[in-house]
Amino acid sequence: MAYEVVIGLEVHTELKTQSKIFCGCSTKFGAEQNTNVCPVCLGLPGVLPVFNAKVLEFAVRTGLALNCEILPFSKFDRKNYYYPDLPKNFQTSQYDLPIAVNGYLDIEVNGKTRRIGITRVHMEEDAGKLVHAGTINKSDYALVDYNRTGVPLLEIVSEPDLRSPEEAKAYLEKIKAILQYVDVSDCKMEEGSLRCDANISLRPEGQTKFGTKSEIKNLNSFKAVQKGLEYEVYRQTEILEEGGRVIQETRSWDDGRGVTLSMRNKEQAEDYRYFPEPDLVPIVVDPDWVEEVRKNLPELPDARKARLMKDYGLSDYDAGSITASRAMAEYYDVAVASGAEAKAAANWLMGEVSRLLNNSGQLIETCPVTPEKLAGLISLLDKGTITNKIAKTVLENMWSSGKDADTVVKEEGLVQISNEGEIVAIVERILAANPQSVADFKAGKERAIGFLVGQVMKETKGRANPEVVNKLLKEHM
Amino acid sequence: MKITRKDVETVAFLSRLAMDEAEMDKFTGQLNAILEYVDMLNKVDTEGVEPTDHILNLKNVMRADEAKPSLARELALKNAPEQEDGYFKVPKILEG
Numbered sequence: 355m356a357y358e359v360v361i362g363l364e365v366h367t368e369l370k371t372q373s374k375i376f377c378g379c380s381t382k383f384g385a386e387q388n389t390n391v392c393p394v395c396l397g398l399p400g401v402l403p404v405f406n407a408k409v410l411e412f413a414v415r416t417g418l419a420l421n422c423e424i425l426p427f428s429k430f431d432r433k434n435y436y437y438p439d440l441p442k443n444f445q446t447s448q449y450d451l452p453i454a455v456n457g458y459l460d461i462e463v464n465g466k467t468r469r470i471g472i473t474r475v476h477m478e479e480d481a482g483k484l485v486h487a488g489t490i491n492k493s494d495y496a497l498v499d500y501n502r503t504g505v506p507l508l509e510i511v512s513e514p515d516l517r518s519p520e521e522a523k524a525y526l527e528k529i530k531a532i533l534q535y536v537d538v539s540d541c542k543m544e545e546g547s548l549r550c551d552a553n554i555s556l557r558p559e560g561q562t563k564f565g566t567k568s569e570i571k572n573l574n575s576f577k578a579v580q581k582g583l584e585y586e587v588y589r590q591t592e593i594l595e596e597g598g599r600v601i602q603e604t605r606s607w608d609d610g611r612g613v614t615l616s617m618r619n620k621e622q623a624e625d626y627r628y629f630p631e632p633d634l635v636p637i638v639v640d641p642d643w644v645e646e647v648r649k650n651l652p653e654l655p656d657a658r659k660a661r662l663m664k665d666y667g668l669s670d671y672d673a674g675s676i677t678a679s680r681a682m683a684e685y686y687d688v689a690v691a692s693g694a695e696a697k698a699a700a701n702w703l704m705g706e707v708s709r710l711l712n713n714s715g716q717l718i719e720t721c722p723v724t725p726e727k728l729a730g731l732i733s734l735l736d737k738g739t740i741t742n743k744i745a746k747t748v749l750e751n752m753w754s755s756g757k758d759a760d761t762v763v764k765e766e767g768l769v770q771i772s773n774e775g776e777i778v779a780i781v782e783r784i785l786a787a788n789p790q791s792v793a794d795f796k797a798g799k800e801r802a803i804g805f806l807v808g809q810v811m812k813e814t815k816g817r818a819n820p821e822v823v824n825k826l827l828k829e830h831m
Numbered sequence: 832m833k834i835t836r837k838d839v840e841t842v843a844f845l846s847r848l849a850m851d852e853a854e855m856d857k858f859t860g861q862l863n864a865i866l867e868y869v870d871m872l873n874k875v876d877t878e879g880v881e882p883t884d885h886i887l888n889l890k891n892v893m894r895a896d897e898a899k900p901s902l903a904r905e906l907a908l909k910n911a912p913e914q915e916d917g918y919f920k921v922p923k924i925l926e927g
Contacts, residue, residue, distance in 0.1 A: 371896045378899030387917045392902045408896035429884055436847055438921040485918060497918035500907075625845055635889040 357556040357594065359587055360564060361516035363579075365529050367508050367539040368480060368547040369412045374504035375479050376403030376446065376634075381506070383545050387485075387499040395479075395504035397442030402633055405430075409477055409506045410453070410637060411647065412538040416508055417454025417475045418648050419536045427638055428453045430477075430631040438498050439481040447509075449628040452476035453637070459532065460656060461524040462674070470525055471513030480505040502546075508538075514553065514564065519583035523576050526550055527678065531655045534680045543575050550579055555600070556590045565590075566600040570614055572607045582607035586614055658683055666696035675704055681718045685725045692729035695736060702728060706749055723752050731759035743816040744768050772819040774826060777810070780818070781826045784809045792831055803827060834862045 371381055377394035394401045417424050431449035457472035482500040510529060516522045530548060533539045541548040555567035570586055573579045585607075590600050605614040653661070655677050662673040662683075677683045682703070689699045707728065711718060723731075731752065735745045740763055751762045763769060771777055784806055785792055794802035803824070810823045839859045843850055850858070901907075904917055913920035 373896050373898040378894075378897060379901045380898040386904075388904050388907050388919070390901050391904075391907045392899075396902075396907060404892065404894045406896050407893040410893070427884075434845075438919075494923045495913075496921050496923065497915055498921055499918055625841070627845065630884060632885070635887060635892050636884050638890045 355595070356559045357591060358559050358561075359517055359519075359583075360514045360555050360557060360567075361519070361522050361583060362514040362553045363512045363516065363522055363525060364551045364553070365510045365512075365526065366480075366549045366551075367510070367529075367533055367541065369409055369506040369508060369538050370540055370547075371406055371408045371412070371506055373406060375406050375409050375477070375506035376504055379504065383547070385501055388501065390501040391503070395441070396500060403446065405634060405637070406506065410639075412506075412536075413453045413475065413477050413508055414639065414644060414647050415536045415651065416510075416533065416538055417457065418644070419532050419651060419654055420454070420457040420459055420472050420475060420510065422454035422457030422472060422475060424454050424639060424644050425451055426641065427451060427636060429636045430634045431628045432631050433478075433626045433628055435626055437481070438496060439484050439503070441482065441500060441503060445479060445481065446631055446634070447478035447628075448476035453639075459525070459528050461521060461528050463518070463521050463524050468515075468517075468521065470515045470521075473511045473513050475508055475510050478507050478509060479503070480507045514555075519580045519587065522552060522583055523580040526576060526579055528655070531678050531680070535652055535654050535658075537652070537680075546574070549574065552579065552583055552586075554583055554586050554590070556587070556594060565594075566602050568600065568602065568614075569604045570607055571604060571617065572609075574609075578607055578609055581609075581612065582614060585612065589614065652680075655680075655683075662686075662700075666690070666700070668697065668700050672700045672704060676700060679718065685718050685721065688725035689729045689732075692726045694725075694729035694732040698732045698736070699729070702732060702749075706746055710750070710753055722754075722756060723749065727752060727758045734759050734763060738772065738819070739763065739770055740768055741770050741816055741818070741820065743811070744770065747816070768817060770819050771814060771817050772822055774822060777814070777818050777822055778826055778830070780810055780813050781823065781830055784813065785827070785830055795831060834859055834866060838862075 432444040434444045452474045454475040482503040485497040555565040557565040604617045659677040
């Protein structure tokens with residue numbers, strides 16, 4: 355039987371505020387254990403939380419960017435459960451009146467655009483971190499670091515609108531791009547500032563009723579989201595094919611083994627006994643302020659992509675890749691504003707620059723070659739001062755030396771040789787040394803000339819103008 | 832609404848409260864008495880009355896996003912029953 359996959363994602367993102375959501379402790383990542391804690395975030399008796407205004411601004415900005423409706427009246431609630439990473443024994447979150455509801459975003463998979471509903475965006479506090487001595491099952495104690503407790507989080511819940519692991523990955527990538535564009539989170543999955551849980555179920559094609567879902571935790575990279583869900587599709591299909599029944603449970607993705615493992619059975623519905631947080635007063639947002647935030651939203655990924663396609667004639671793929679990260683899109687815009695030809699700038703950014711970034715494990719944010727300098731390189735290429743091949747060498751040199759293209763070309767003597775007089779002597783020497791290739795060419799083997807061009811280029815260390823070389827070779831054979 | 836013994840058991844479990852059989856019976860009765868009393872409120876006509884979301888007539892109490900010094904770690908850990916390497920040490924975690 356053919357099954358339809360139904361996926362909904364819960365994305366948690368840490369907001370990049372200076373201080374925690376309900377106290378003044380720093381949110382800085384990587385501090386020594388239990389040094390960013392105070393009586394409020396440790397949940398000591400008698401303390402009172404005070405809400406961080408920046409969190410509200412970030413939440414509204416995110417809600418608007420995700421096409422949500424901002425609720426004029428919102429409040430915090432207590433979600434009660436016992437786990438040592440939660441010193442208060444409840445998490446301050448939002449239950450029935452979250453800050454933003456009913457949004458959507460568009461994703462594109464295999465050239466098809468699909469609109470994915472966003473149920474809600476709510477504000478809450480992060481929990482602490484457990485450090486286990488040995489594995490979770492074997493150790494007889496655990497160690498707790500509460501630095502992360504109280505770091506502001508947004509939880510973004512999608513509708514069960516995703517229909518494949520690939521779509522889930524595309525959705526998460528889009529969420530990340532939007533969060534970076536509106537500048538509310540670093541979205542570093544490796545540091546846990548962007549995390550993802552998934553609900554996934556299968557149902558026979560054509561059936562409207564949802565099947566029994568499992569919740570997958572620990573999907574901590576884009577690859578893990580796709581792989582983990584692919585595994586789960588396989589696992590649930592196997593069960594259903596054998597006439598079995600999927601049980602509702604929480605499973606954890608084990609990246610090393612490539613499987614999901616059962617964590618806890620959810621047959622007994624969770625009961626968090628939510629109730630309104632008496633220590634925090636309601637949030638009433640002024641519609642005029644919401645409109646002001648909306649007006650000040652930056653250009654978002656879809657709009658930016660459309661602009662690059664329209665204004666610069668970039669392909670859907672190139673425009674999509676460049677705008678997938680705000681930093682990349684900004685780098686591109688600065689390069690073009692500094693005089694780089696638009697398509698050449700896209701090619702260099704997607705090609706050589708990305709290659710060097712990958713090789714050195716760097717992000718575009720820390721690219722040693724500034725967009726202005728890349729524009730300088732491209733213009734030397736445009737003017738014919740250097741050849742395409744030399745340009746790659748120049749870029750590598752700029753990368754390590756920090757110099758601009760002009761300086762590198764002058765210092766290294768890499769100016770293109772277009773002067774026929776300078777090239778002709780070399781051409782004659784190469785022709786004399788390769789009689790077989792000359793004979794092949796004359797016998798109609800067009801390709802033989804490629805070898806000869808290569809020899810001239812080798813002799814000139816790539817500096818000869820390839821068109822001139824071609825022309826001279828043909829003239830002198 | 833009637834509280835059953837099963838409800839008391841569930842709530843006790845969720846709250847990690849241990850109680851014996853006699854206590855279960857006692858609390859079932861007491862909780863029912865409380866609920867019956869509070870049930871009087873259901874007889875009040877609340878048509879057109881806004882729900883009370885908070886007992887204080889306040890809204891939007893917020894602070895600016897400024898990091899302040901935290902507690903010294905020795906102080907933070909001072910009342911912990913057990914600690915190790917600057918961490919709070921807690922018993923083995925069992926998934927419920």
